[in-house]
């Protein structure tokens with residue numbers, strides 16, 4: 268049977284968009300399974316190609332030099348978030364959920380909600396969290412020391428944030444694993460319509476109504492924190508007429524979206540790096556005052572959020588290359604944080620280096636609003652380990668899980684060897 272094969276339309280050269288004039292083009296799919304399982308090679312290839320690269324597979328830009336990523340994040344007027352911080356352009360496609368009123372928004376709308384969130388997470392507001400977080404970390408370390416082996420992900424990196432963060436927000440203890448499923452949806456939705464995204468979003472019907480219910484004011488419980496929980500603090504801004512009740516619900520949703528999987532990722536990375544680099548653990552264990560520096564090095568090297576996007580709000584230039592209004596820019600934080608121009612011996616896990624200038628939390632007006640909580644959780648856990656654990660022994664290679672924006676461990680069997 269013969270079929271009529273339509274002629275391939277030949278584009279008229281003068282009408283072919285040439286967004287890439289002067290810039291290198293790369294046909295890699297950075298959301299393929301292979302890349303997501305080996306992000307370092309992608310980071311290196313991206314930086315080596317130049318400060319800005321056209322990704323022909325998706326028709327977007329990618330940047331991975333430290334100074335360039337910092338410049339783009341720092342300039343919300345040219346590089347906006349309101350069209351989404353993923354590959355999808357909210358001006359063209361319907362977002363999978365009502366957009367975040369904190370993350371997926373530009374000034375001036377952004378500033379009112381940001382202010383409310385900042386107030387709930389000042390050092391003063393968080394002072395009451397420290398004691399329960401340290402207590403829980405110490406108790407978990409004791410339990411793990413009683414066991415022959417444990418899974419670094421399930422039994423520590425997930426177990427700890429799933430206990431302390433919802434406690435801090437004021438959620439009851441029911442069905443907390445749903446928070447991990449929701450977090451995976453939120454972070455995987457950042458990418459293209461690949462298998463990772465589809466598999467995560469398939470859980471929407473089972474999890475979204477639960478999350479929505481948990482964000483309501485009357486679902487929040489009294490916490491044992493002095494004052495009240497983070498959720499209730501957000502709702503107090505309704506009483507003060509700063510935000511509406513519906514906005515408060517969406518801000519609690521932001522806490523539940525961004526507050527758990529991110530710290531799961533950083534704790535998992537810490538366990539992987541310390542088990543694979545025992546001499547670095549020796550430094551922290553022998554001097555727990557080094558924990559604070561070590562946290563920054565874990566964040567730098569692992570970059571839990573490996574990439575988020577911005578959208579050009581105007582025709583502009585990045586590193587001398589013309590970028591058009593509406594173009595999506597993949598800002599590869601993991602590449603920036605391992606840029607050898609900025610970090611000597613960048614691939615090495617070195618707890619003594621000056622890692623504090625990393626942009627694992629982003630930078631600019633959207634810089635992670637929860638970073639003090641994240642650092643507190645990491646500090647509590649690594650300090651508890653440093654006090655009791657001689658060595659963190661890996662019984663297998665801890666492997667990464669493919670994620671469209673989060674670099675998180677999949678599993679890793681480990682053993683804690685107690686100090687004498």
Ligand code: OVV
Nearest residue numbers: 367369370453521524525
């Ligand atoms: C993935 C992510 C990061 C930060 C904030 C939010 C989500 C949000 O839902 O506001």
